Amino acid sequence: MVEGGKKRVIILGAGVTGLSAGIRYLDNGCDVFILEKADHAGGLARTVVRGDYRLDIGPHHLFSQNEAILQEIIDLFEKDELISFSRDAKIYFHDRFLDYPLTAKNVIFNMGLKHALFTSISVVWTSLLKLFTKKRRETNFKEWATTNFGSYLYGIFFKPYTEQFWGVSCEELSLDCIPQTSKMSFAKTLKLIFLKKFEKESLSVAERETSLTLYYPIKGIGAIVEKLEKSFLSKGGKIKLSCDVSELITNKDGSFNIHFQYERETVVDDVNLVLSTIPISSLAQILRPLASPEIIQRANSLEYLSTIVLYIVIHERDVLDCAYLYMMDRPYNRISNTNRFHHKLCPEGENMLALEMTCHFNDKTWNSSDEELFEKCIDYLESDNFISRNEVKQYLTVRIKNAYPFYRLNYKNNLTEIFKYFKNIPNLSLAGRIGAFKYMDIDQCLEDTSELVERQKKEGTI
Ligand SMILES: Cc1cc2nc3c(=O)[nH]c(=O)nc-3n(C[C@H](O)[C@H](O)[C@H](O)COP(=O)(O)OP(=O)(O)OC[C@H]3O[C@@H](n4cnc5c(N)ncnc54)[C@H](O)[C@@H]3O)c2cc1C
Structure with a gap:
């Protein structure tokens, strides 16, 4: 049981969500501990040195359209620590560079006559068909793409890009991949161009990803979490790293006992409130009384897509005429030209190309050595005339196990049942990209914790 006085909050996970929530709880007079499994804070928004x-x-x-949240992050920095610029991305489509997002001019003049013609016919034909057939609710990604853009565009763009990214067929993907996946703004743009459907939602998604000012800390994106961590600690918060939580016991009075291993000792703590930002299956495993086998099974079925980033170091040269290049039919989905982010990310006279490869934890790609990954990519980089093998100085990798919530068909049924179960546990909240199984960017994680803490304040929970 927790004695009166300050509310005691435990947060599982020290990523953007955990740290920003921690600051908000401290600002509301709570006593806050963050328990983090890794030996560092930062989670997905970290910069590895x-x-x-x-x-x-x-x-x-x-980037953010929420000015208050954006300002909250900008205020963490000194003026010269953060640079800003506008979106600088392209799509590599059949040996051509297309603007990201696509413009109508681009589709007609840069996609190539054949693709432009067939795409236009296919889109018009699909739109006409829709006028004469009964509207059917699309159930998977393939149905959505073919119904909205026609089979031609589905075949040349949606299918190869989407299946390369997610590693499963488009029939196995939920429709939720569409509005929440930033890569899909290609689709949004095409929809805007061809169908002129200026729905409020479409416009805001497209706007969010293309028209907002981008900010980048000169020491890497990880500077944001470093600043959040510093602010959290300076306000009296505590973080325990390399912490292994074994049990989270719910008490009848709504409080919790939490058991964890820290510095080779078992620690037991009493808390009023728990916020989880860790994978849902990990939370289900530590909760006591244990959830039913059905809930555990549903929680385990919620997978996260993994990512490996292969950094290739070369002499300083602006290889791509953009910061991001989206790729199809390659082992990597996107190449970033890091000297367009900031030249100090590597020593003077050098540049890095960052190749992102999505995969599944423990699959063949995940288990490949750095050398195997490099060999898998270098021939493509050479044949696309981006770099040659002999200009490579070295390569490094970063591997991320839980990078994207994986929206397989039926994931929502499982998530809904799990949320119902967690909702019945008073004083337990879930937030963030991993904790709430929701495709979120940094600003949205901060928004999420702001709304959560405000709600708890109104309800009198804190
Ligand atoms: C490849 C990629 C590119 C991205 N690009 C952008 C971008 O350009 N702009 C943008 O705004 N956002 C981007 N994002 C999203 C952004 O990184 C995330 O929204 C944000 O970092 C998520 O923070 P989080 O705290 O919710 O989750 P996480 O950062 O995953 O934090 C969860 C924490 O919980 C810890 N943990 C896990 N299990 C346990 C356990 N059992 N016990 C205790 N701790 C545990 C983890 O170690 C981690 O530190 C990108 C993400 C990826 C993967």
Whole structure:
């Protein structure tokens, strides 16, 4: 039982969500501990330092249409620590560079006559068909893409890109991949161009990803979590790293006992409130009384897609005429030209290309050595005339086990049942990209914790 006085909060996970929530709870007079499994804070928004190289866990930029949240992050920095620019991305489509997002001019003049013609006919034909057939609810990604853009565009773009990214067929993917996946703004743009469906939601998604100012800390994206961590600690918060939580026991009075291993000792603590930002299956495993086998099974069925980033170091040269290049039919989904982010991410006179490869934890790609991954990519980089093998100085990798919530068909049924179960446990909340199984960017994680803490304040929970 927790004695009166300050509310005692335990947060599982020290990523953007955990740290920002921690700051908000401290600002509301709570006593806050963060328990983190890794030996460092930061989670997905970390910059790994390897010698003279600063490697983001997947190249990131900060952007937000929520001015208050954006300002909250900007205020963490001194003026010269953060740079800003506009979106600088392209799509590599059948040996051509297309603008990201696509413009109508681009489709007609840059996609190539054949693709432009067939795409236009296919889109018009599909739109006409829709006028004369009964509207059917699309149930998977393939149905959505073919119904909205026609089979031609599905075949040349949606299918190869989507299946390469997710590693499963489009029929196995939920429709939720569409509005929440930033890569799909290609689709949004095409929809805007061809169908002129300026729905409020479409516009805001497209706007979010293309028209917002991008910010980047000169020391790498990880500077944001470093600043959040510093702020959290300076306000009196405590973080325990390399912590292994074994049990989270719910008490009848709504409080919790938490058991964890820390510095080779078993610690037991009493808390009023728990916020989880860790994978849902991990939370289900530590909760006591144990959830039913059905809930555990549903929780285990919620998978996360993994990512490996292969950083290739070369002499300083602006290899791509953009910061991000989206790729199809390659082992990697996106290449980033890191000297367009900041030249100090690597030593003077050098540049890095960051190749992102999505995969599944423990699959063949995940278990490949760095050398195997490099060999898998270098021939493509050479044949696309981006770089040659002999200009490579070295390569490094960063591996991320839980990078993207994986929206397989039927994931929602499982998630809904699990949320119902967790909702019945008073004083337990779930938040963030991994904790709430929701495709979120940094700003949205901060928004999420802001709304949560405000709600708890109104309800009198804190
Ligand atoms: C490749 C990639 C590119 C991205 N690009 C952008 C971008 O350009 N702009 C942008 O705004 N966002 C981007 N994002 C999203 C952004 O990184 C995330 O939204 C954000 O970092 C998520 O923070 P989080 O705290 O919710 O989750 P996480 O960062 O995953 O934090 C969860 C924490 O919980 C810890 N943990 C796990 N299990 C346990 C356990 N059992 N016990 C205790 N702790 C545990 C983890 O170690 C981790 O530190 C990108 C993400 C990826 C993967």
